[in-house]
Amino acid sequence: MADWHWQTWQGEEFLTCDLLGDWSHGFFTRQFWPQAPETLTAALAVDAAVQRVKQVHGNRVLTPADLPNPATTESASPRAEADGLLSDRPRQALWVCSADCSPVLIGDRATGQVAAVHAGWRGTAQAIVPVAVGRLQAQGSRPEDLVVAIGPAIAGAVYQVSVDVAAAVGRTLVPETGAEAADEAVVAELLTRHESPLLADSAPGKVRLDVRQANALQLEHLGLGKAQVAIAPHCTFQDPNRFFSYRRTGEKQVQWSGIVSRDIGD
Template sequence: MHTWHWQTWQDQPYLTCSLLEPWPHGFFSQQFWPQTPEDLVVALASEAAVYRVNQVHGKGVLSSSQISAQQTDSAAAGARPEADAVISDDAQQSVWVCTADCNPVLIADGRTGQVAAIHAGWRGTSLKVVPLTVDRLIAGGSRLEDLNVAMGPAIAGEVYQVSISVAAAVGRTIAPDQAALADEALVCYLQTQENPAVLSDPEPGRVRLDVRRVNALQLEQLGIAPEQVAIAPHCTYQEPERFFSYRRAKEKKVQWSGIVST
């Protein structure tokens, strides 16, 4: 069983996971706002280079060298390229994503030391941003059995109300054999599965969606064993003292999650 631990930096809390213990990493709480990864990296590895992107709720995956090249070539020098996943391609590189209900996913390769950070909300999950990131890692020499995946604080399925169409768009990624079903039929099917990612809601035309569970099922269908995946027991929506939640407060404030390659 993987364990989660609160650490302290600057007298403020951030979360770590035992599954990622060999890699400096952290899921930072709202208390660190408005610090950026360039500030926060000091808590993990002060000499590590920082790589992050302009997140757009898509499926783009960029390596650290691609980010550097695009920033160099950009007409607006230093502008961050658009993507929702970042992969390291050398040691001592920190990769970061920000979230405020979406799922922050950190991946580490136990053999190569390579790492990835992914921003996976429902839109990115419907576009399979997490499997696409794993595909990039595999193309770069990783093996499925060497990957460790930790999903940080995000809005929990029990409180995340969405429309039938949103749940169906996300659900089709984990039920390809049922993809031809109409949205309502597909959602009903998903609710009958063991440990379902889609839950009922009292409001007509609405259901509850567990995005982290969908991400876990996507990884399982790739061939990643459940013991290689850990999900934080924290909900951004239900823990206002620790996390920003756009669904709860409608504020454009975020918490950062980052990991350093070895």
Template sequence: MHTWHWRNWEGLPYLTCSILENWHHGFFTQQFWPRSPQDITPILQPEASVYRLKQVHGNTVLTPEEVESSLKALGDDLASADGLISEQPLQAIWVASADCTPVLIGDVKTGQVAAIHAGWRGTAKKIVPQAIARLQSQGSQLDDLRIAMGPAIAGEVYQVSIEVAAEIGATIIPDNNEGKIITALHLLPNSPLLEDANSGKVRLDVRRVNTLQLESLGITGEQIAIAPYCTFQTPEHFFSYRREKEKKVQWSGIVSRKTTGISQKF
């Protein structure tokens, strides 16, 4: 089993996961607000260059070079996307979340990393498989990937419409019929859907849907770790947009490595 550890920086708590022990990384708590990735990166790796995005709930995944090109072309402060993938060592890549899922990925052979913001819209657009396809285009093998999904809103408290559930469900149940998708989702082992008392509503586990998308690619459950924390139900550590209706976030980041040929046992 992969374990999650609370770390401490100057009295402030953040999470790490054993599955990513080969990388400097962290899922940071609301206690770090309003510090930016530029402020937090030195906690992980002072030598790293820092990259973050203007997140737009899409499925675009950029490299740092593409971020730099975008900024030059458009003259904006931040590039618009929801995923980052490293190209060189010592690149710190960051995503922000309040209830959406922060996903950090490392490749044990190449040392490359990815950071993804996967809310329900990004998940419906298969952003995590998109990021993995980009890693593969840069030489990654599926067996070498290690994936950690950080604190996010849990399915038991995340009410969505049947329409939203079907839109996301279509990524793992290939059907155009809303009712058939919902029925098939309910029948899955460890279903990502739970019943809701309100008509036309269900409870949705977005992290479980992302896991099913990954497994459909051939990634095993042993390569995936899911944080045992719900942002909505853990107000002492995490902001939740659904709980507070405030646009505050916590940051999650990971730094690409110099070392190649790392081995990791399960």
């Protein structure tokens, strides 16, 4: 099991994971709000190029080459809409923000390239993390070289959702049930599985969903071993001192997570 550690910058703590020890990275807490990636990157690498997008709860994954060039566009130009970023050269700081959704940071031990993904239930139902892995593979990555850290997010035990939401995520994990299967059938099948991302709920039409575990299982289906994936032992909903939680407060405040790509010789 990978270890997680608190690091200190500007007198406040951010979280790192041993699996990503080859890269400068961090899952930042609410204490850094309202600082943006343009400021926070200094905690990771002072000379890295900051890259981020406008998150829309989809499954679009872009590279910096896909983004508007600030040198040739107006400063007020909108950011590209996406929920994942994939590096295409070294010294790029990729950032995603989240409150209860899962921030997922990926590193390739063979190439030094990285990805940063915002995976809420909607993005997970659209398999955004496998999409990001697929784009890494298109750049030459192999599943056996990847390591993945899933940062602080809402835990399944406290995340009550409707059966249709759970089924939307579940269909990415039990394709054998078929697209025409009823939502209840998909959920019932998943509840019988070992290491299920679902927990039963006493309320009619409800179930508990662990989006972090769903993403881990999607990665397992891609061929990544359990030792290649780590889930942070911190719940945004249950730790108000460290994390914002939209489910807890209804306020649109976020914490940032970032990772810096590197040359393999670094």
